[in-house]
Amino acid sequence: MTAYDTIYIDGVWTPSSGTSVIEVVDPATERVHATVPQGTSEDVDRAVAAARRAFPAWAATPPAERAAHLAKVRDLLAERAAEMAEAVVRDLGAPAPLAQRVHVGLPIGVLGSYVRLAEEFAWEERIANSLVVREPVGVVGAITPWNYPLHQITNKVGPALAAGCTVVLKPSEVAPTAAYLFLEILDAAGIPAGVVNLVSGTGPVVGEAIAAHPDVDMVSFTGSTRAGTRVAELAAPTVKRVALELGGKSANVILPGADLEKAVRAGVNGAYLNSGQTCSALTRMLVHRDDHARAVEIAAEAAAALDGKIGPMVSAVQYERVQGYITRGVDEGATLVAGGSGRPDGVETGYYVRPTVFGDVTPEMTVAREEIFGPVLSVMAYADEADAERIANDTDYGLSGAVWAGTQEEALAFARRLRTGQVEINGGAFNPLAPFGGYKKSGNGRELGRYGLEEYLEVKSMQL
Known part of the structure; x- marks a missing residue:
């Protein structure tokens, strides 16, 4: 059994302020195969503060440099693809070929798409006497589900980093180990301290603390419509941006x-x-x-x-x-x-x-x-x-x-x-370059490609 006994804040693997752990069950064997810390709202406060401190420098980093960082992450993920696929197999029970081809192969491609977009995106445009610029929205809370545990992380972290945002990530407590491996990759790739932080834990504690936090500028959530409604409710008092990718009956x-x-x-x-x-x-x-x-x-x-x-x-x-x-x-x-x-x-x-x-x-x-x-x-x-x-x-x-x-x-x-x-x-x-998202109770906002990048950008108009 693997015991992950820390969370990742400000570029350092550090203990949670809580003492409880979450057991992760292999659904094929019904046995516990890993544990992760059950994070607290205090952990979220620390992670958000780290992301806030890191934001000005990361936002000011030229897009080409952000793209180079993402390229390094993509390449390291490709090197550890077999290990990552095994983590998905253990957490989710996915057949190995599916884990390799979809659960890991698709995220590698998604990261590559944001490498290209960061390099090619039109960050500024002239409209008559106005200069219109696109700037990062700020600190992003990313709350991800268990069904595609790595893909949904890269769908949020990839465009957020390309845009110049910093991130506090809460992976699903049901399938969190891919997130831990991904943070190891981000660390090895030299992503600056505080740019991406990880707090493991439950939705009612860690997820709600992120959604309600006054220093989080945007929350991106993927999960059930019921839980997405709760995220939107918690986010409303601070008028933060909310992107929701929810259920379906297609x-x-x-x-x-x-x-x-x-x-x-x-x-x-x-x-x-x-x-x-x-x-x-x-x-x-x-x-x-x-x-x-x-x-x-x-x-x-x-x-x-x-x-x-x-x-x-x-x-x-x-x-x-x-x-x-x-x-x-x-x-x-x-x-x-x-x-x-x-x-x-x-x-x-x-x-x-x-x-x-x-x-x-x-x-x-x-x-x-x-x-x-x-x-x-x-x-x-x-x-x-x-x-x-x-x-x-x-x-x-x-x-x-x-x-x-x-x-x-x-x-x-x-x-x-x-x-x-x-x-x-x-x-x-x-x-994976086309927008993904829904109408009605399937959510709002879009992920993937240029549309996914634009979710993490503010638009400023300067009249000349």
Whole structure:
């Protein structure tokens, strides 16, 4: 077992002011594999003060120098990629290939994108008699989730540092070890003292202290809509900037004329990525009523092929939550066509859930409305395109979606009518340079690429 017994403040690994620790459980074995300090509000005060002291010098550092620092971080992360992937496997239970390709490979690419943006971004522009300049917002509180523990850190720390901000980071207490390794990398890369600080701990203590702190200029939060609402409430009295990337209940709309077999199989993979623990997961599959029976058959086959091959839920709490939704789906009249309650056959240890598909799901059912965050797919029938549009948009969320059609033009036309932050067109690949974020209760603000960088910038206009 690994015992992390310090937090990182002002360039130094230092003890927490508290004495309690948080146990980190390997969800595949159900055994504690690490401990981290349970930080306090006093620790947050120290970290924010360090970030505030470091801000003027870091903000004044030329963008090219900030880019060089980020390049060093990217390169060191690439060197330690195997070690980082193992940390994600232990914390999250992610299969090793997924940990290597997505959980670590994607953050390396994201950091590289901010190296280029810091070098190329138009920090100033002339508009008639005005000089418009973009300046760092200040001290950023970054509160990150457990489902993509490194990716969500780089999504915030990368643009914040490129912009000239300083950071106080609180990783999820459920999966914190990748954050510790990342701070080791930042330290080895020579990031100046106080520019990035880490306080491990719980949301109700450390997270709330960061969100409410008067010397934090911006808080960037990724997590549940319920928790994001609380962050916004705490941040409101100080009128700090708030960026929220929250939940989703994304629709995968398969129009008549699409390649049904390809679309359904891709949709199953999209729903089950990271064991379904993905905010943008395509958990509602909408098919024409004439195709419903065949779509359910294909989805059931695809789900059965993944049984025993996806990772576990991150915790016992999440396992029980997903089991409860499966039971409720059956109770409310959905047709269980694959998976179901309990662990996969032959699995006795670990928080594994059987890849589950429900057919005959109607829009008012709980499994069609609430974010489950597990490998549970709802297949829903629609009568015509207008009905598909209505069902797809009939949700509190608007984070992601997908459209499959016989032509790209047809799919694009339908995608324009979806109230959601991003849409995959006929299986279009995820683009880490494009903005990521949601409509409605999926949050506000955007991450990734130029749009992600601009979240961390103030705009000043000087009339000449």
